Amino acid sequence: MIKNAFTDYIKATNLIGSQKANSYIKALDILGFLIKHEPYGFNDCKNVWKVESVERLCQLYAFVLQQSKKKDNNLWEIEGIAKSYLANGFCSAALKSFMKFLVEFEFEQRLLNNVNEEGIQVPITLKYPRCLLDGIGHAEGRDVVREVNVRTNQNVFRKVILDIYNQSCCITGLNMPEVNRASHIVPWAEDKTIRLDPANGLCLSATYDAAFDKHLISLDDDYRIITSKTINDYYTSNSVNEYFIKKQGMKINLPNAFKPNKSFLEIHRNSCCL
Known part of the structure; x- marks a missing residue:
C-alpha cells in the first residue's frame, strides 16, 4: 500500500511523473539491498517500506547522504x-522524498479520520521533522510547512467531496475522477473556517468547475x-x-452526506450576474 501510494505521490508532485517515480522506487529497493548486504546498524531498515518512524529514516538519510558523498x-x-x-x-534523494511523503500521508490520514458529524475538520497540527528542513532558513521553513x-x-477536501458524490459530477453524472474537481462554493481564500467543510463543496467536471468558479453558473436553494446573464445574453x-x-x-x-450549505450557495449567487 505505502509503496503504491508513494508512487502516486511522486507522479502527482513532479512534472516528469512516472520516470522519476520509477527511479525513486528502484533507488529505495536498492537501498534495502545494500542494507541487507551490510546493515551498519540499520537492520530495522532492510525493508524501507515498512519503516514507520520518520525520525529513524532521518538517521538513515544522514548516513546514506554521507556515503553518497564519498x-x-x-x-x-x-x-x-x-x-x-x-x-x-x-538513494539519498529518493529517501528524502519518501520521508516527505510519509509526513504528508500520515497528516492526511489523521485529517480524514477526524471529520466530525457536522463535516468540519478537527484542527490538527502538521509536524515537519527538522531533518527535512536542513539547509533552509527559518522563514523558508515556515513556508515549506505552510505549503x-x-x-x-x-487533497483531503478533494477525497471527501469525491467520496460523498460517488466520484461523479453532480451535474452530468460523469464518474471519471480524473476529470472531476472538488469545487469550493465559498472560495478557499475567502473563509478559512469553512475550507474543509464538505458542505462547502461540489463535485463538478472540469468545464462546470470553471464555469462555477467564474460565477457563470450557480445554484438556487432547491439545488x-x-x-x-453573461451566458444567456452573450x-x-x-x-x-x-x-x-x-x-x-x-x-x-x-451527495450521500453533507448537502451543499444554502447560506454558502447564497454567498456564491450574490457574486454572480444573474
Whole structure:
C-alpha cells in the first residue's frame, strides 16, 4: 500500500511523473539491498517500506547522504547499478522524498479520520521533522510547512467531496475522477473556517468547475442550476446551449452526506450576474 501510494505521490508532485517515480522506487529497493548486504546498524531498515518512524529514516538519510558523498569510496563495496545509484545521489534523494511523503500521508490520514458529524475538520497540527528542513532558513521553513499544509488539506477536501458524490459530477453524472474537481462554493481564500467543510463543496467536471468558479453558473436553494446573464445574453452557440442553457432549472445530484450549505450557495449567487 505505502509503496503504491508513494508512487502516486511522486507522479502527482513532479512534472516528469512516472520516470522519476520509477527511479525513486528502484533507488529505495536498492537501498534495502545494500542494507541487507551490510546493515551498519540499520537492520530495522532492510525493508524501507515498512519503516514507520520518520525520525529513524532521518538517521538513515544522514548516513546514506554521507556515503553518497564519498562516491566510489563509500562503505558499501558493491559494484554495478547498486553502487552507481548510491554514488550518484539517487538513494539519498529518493529517501528524502519518501520521508516527505510519509509526513504528508500520515497528516492526511489523521485529517480524514477526524471529520466530525457536522463535516468540519478537527484542527490538527502538521509536524515537519527538522531533518527535512536542513539547509533552509527559518522563514523558508515556515513556508515549506505552510505549503505542505495547504496541499494536504486540499487533497483531503478533494477525497471527501469525491467520496460523498460517488466520484461523479453532480451535474452530468460523469464518474471519471480524473476529470472531476472538488469545487469550493465559498472560495478557499475567502473563509478559512469553512475550507474543509464538505458542505462547502461540489463535485463538478472540469468545464462546470470553471464555469462555477467564474460565477457563470450557480445554484438556487432547491439545488437547481442557474445560468448567468453573461451566458444567456452573450453566448449563442449550440455548444453553450447544450452545456448550459438547457440545464437551467435542472436539479443537481445531491451527495450521500453533507448537502451543499444554502447560506454558502447564497454567498456564491450574490457574486454572480444573474
